[in-house]
Amino acid sequence: MKEKIRKFIIDNFMYGKGKLKDDISLFDSGIMDSLGFIKLLAFIEKTFRVSIDMSEVAIDNFDTVDEIVKTVSKKKRPGK
């Protein structure tokens, strides 16, 4: 899951180049803008077959690769 997410971010928001550390802030570093964020949510829903309710979204939960993995994993295992 982590690699898929990382690859998506690098391909879509970093022109397919460079490295992306697990704990770098995607928003503070300027990698992710508002449109990118919407693309990311759509990618996550499609790839990991989870449904994201916008009213529950906290931006901090999508700020780093690590946070995204944590958020998606939680979504895949409801109740845990």
Added chain:
Amino acid sequence: MELKRTAARFAKAKLSEDIITRDKICEFSRKGWLECAKFGLQSMVVPEEGGGGGLGPVDTVSVLEGIGLGCMDNGLLCALSAHIWGCVLPILRFGTEQQKKRYLSPLMDGALIGANAMTELEAGSDVYSLKTAAKKKKGHFLISGRKVFITNAPVADIFVVYVRTGNRKGMAGISCFLIEKGAKGFFVGKNIDKMGLRTSTMSEIVLDGCRVSDENLIGRYNSGAVVFNESISWERMGVAALQLGAIERLCNICAGYAKTREVFGRPIAGFKIVSDRIRDMELCLKKGRALVHRAAKARQCGRPAFIESAKAKLYVSESYLRCSRQALQIHGAYGYMTEYGLEREMRDAMASTIHSGTSEVLQEMIRKTRKVVR
């Protein structure tokens, strides 16, 4: 179709009174506002169990298309859009139970008017560079800053305001608050005179250490951008639906006029250039309708429809401007006269290419999504 017809009939009968005079003196129609509430416009997207009309996105755009077709008071429709998409929707989708209980009912029945405040002097298209900031205190926030071009501000009771919370830059450090008119440190400026949509009101607001309770936060802390994205995306679709109706109205007016206005001994509809203009308007309507309905269907399937809505808004607002110019031209000097209402339509249409995302910004956004998403 029935929804659209009913809405158009209502709008034609109730919403266009004295429009020429009111446009001249920049008068917002409180009477029209209350008629809209009675008809159920302010409440149409609220679920039935919450006291609303419970319309889904597809039915919502049909109603709005009908309203745009029947109503010549585009300023009133601009005020309604700001209220529904900028205030009712954020409370409905992101508000706490307490906020919903307190505000939704009066926002639906016409008693309260809502506004949303995002734009700042140096943060228009680049919205997430906004500087209005909130300092966190115990149980409340103190907000300072200035918001400009706020539709409904002079008449609004409730404001949805986006401010920076914390030190982060960009969209990550923004929160959304509900602020009531009359809050300490909250000031509303005078109505601003503008080119079009003159029957809607607009002013700046100033927050000078405005004290806002923690309970007034809408959505998650530091996640106001999520609220804004959802609100603006609905707004783009809704505004485009209203303008589709306006384009249809212009088509009808022009087709009728071209058949009856005789020049050189025959109706102007017989001149190819004139009939081409009318066909062009009808084509805009057809293409625009397909885009708006695509966005509505995407929403109906549970997708945010962000890009679909941006495409619909871009195409329809530019088409509306183009069609209003065609309509004026087809009417010759009569079109240029205030009495015919077409010069007003053109002034109103100009605004639609600027608010809710300028055409350039939407073009840029759509261009970016053409990059491959793996």
